[in-house]
Amino acid sequence: MSSPVSVIDPPDVAGKRMAAVLAEDRIGHYAEFRAFFERTFDLPRIGMSRPGYVAAPSGTIYQFVFIGRSGEPFPAGVEINALVDDLEPLDDALVDTDLWAILRWMISGVGAPWSVQDLDATGRLYRLAAAADPKG
């Protein structure tokens, strides 16, 4: 299955603002999640020198800012920001759908025993609108 989320080169951010949409303080709670971000964004080489970027199904670009914490493996955490035109309000429904797609992309990349099917089932159990009609 191809993912509707793709890693992209750093975009031109002139006229854009970074709108915080999701934050995680403990990305390594399950170590395989940290490993996913390390290899996806080449973090052992890039470190904290620049954020990572993905394009989501809506076309919106999301910035991944990785957080370091002294004494802990890098990255310790991550903040996800939506790149939006500087004075445009966020479209919350669109962001919510995009975030669900990003989570599916992440789980798919983390791999077994984690599965997109289980994520979708969890979303449906909790009646998430985005999980009712998963993209990709």
Added chain:
Amino acid sequence: MHYVDEGSGDPVVLLHGNPAWGFLYREFVSPLVRAGYRVIIPDMIGFGLSEKPVREHAHSLDGHSSNLIALLRQLDLDRVAVVCHDWGGPTGLTYALSHQERVRALVIMSTWAWQSPPAEFHTRIFPWRLMHAPLVGPYLLGKHSALAGRGMYLSVVDRERFRQRAQAAYEVALPDPATRLLTWTWPRWIPLDQQARAWRRFQWLEQELSRCKLPALIVWGREDDVFDPATFATRFKQLLPHAEGPHLVTGRHFLQEDSGPEIAARIIEFLSKLGNGRAA
């Protein structure tokens, strides 16, 4: 830390867990006060009407236990009956087992206090480990309030009654994603292997519990599918063979919602039999 303090007499401290608050014990207050007890119901830091830190590192098992210890020391309580549920178990039992000279009795409901085995439910990817996985936790339990909303709804027997009478009170206490941080942080403290952050604390809890002679009452939800009674109530009975129970009542994990008055009456009956003594 917010807490309810009603009545006078020997204190009964009622402790909630994730994602509840003192509201869970609303049907316990009047019967206990009428029976001559002082009822104290803290809202754990991070829940209810208490302060809600917004960084995950503000939360730890020992930190929450020490919050409770600080409150009960400040109130200078003696002859305390500790009633614990969910994370009120590891925190409340840490207080009780480290302050046994202050404690009169234990009441234990739908919780655990050992390293392993964890609840089978807590080992499953679907839905438990996915719910609090990196980024999924902040999304599902943070943005969408899955635990305080539908999670609690799924964990009672009479769901329609819960929806009509209680669900909004739990949801309103965690009004925005930042206030819900502890709902996905607590699951990450459940020990699944030796790398778990509270591994040694749970070892200590089990060890001290097995030596504990405090009078104890075990009450469990018959329909509890998180901490199933056959495994968890039985394990507490093995650790505390002198304990009364386990008494099974109608209830899933949040058994107070289905059987509050019955459990309160059971606690009053149990405490009344202790008389003025401290230990069995």
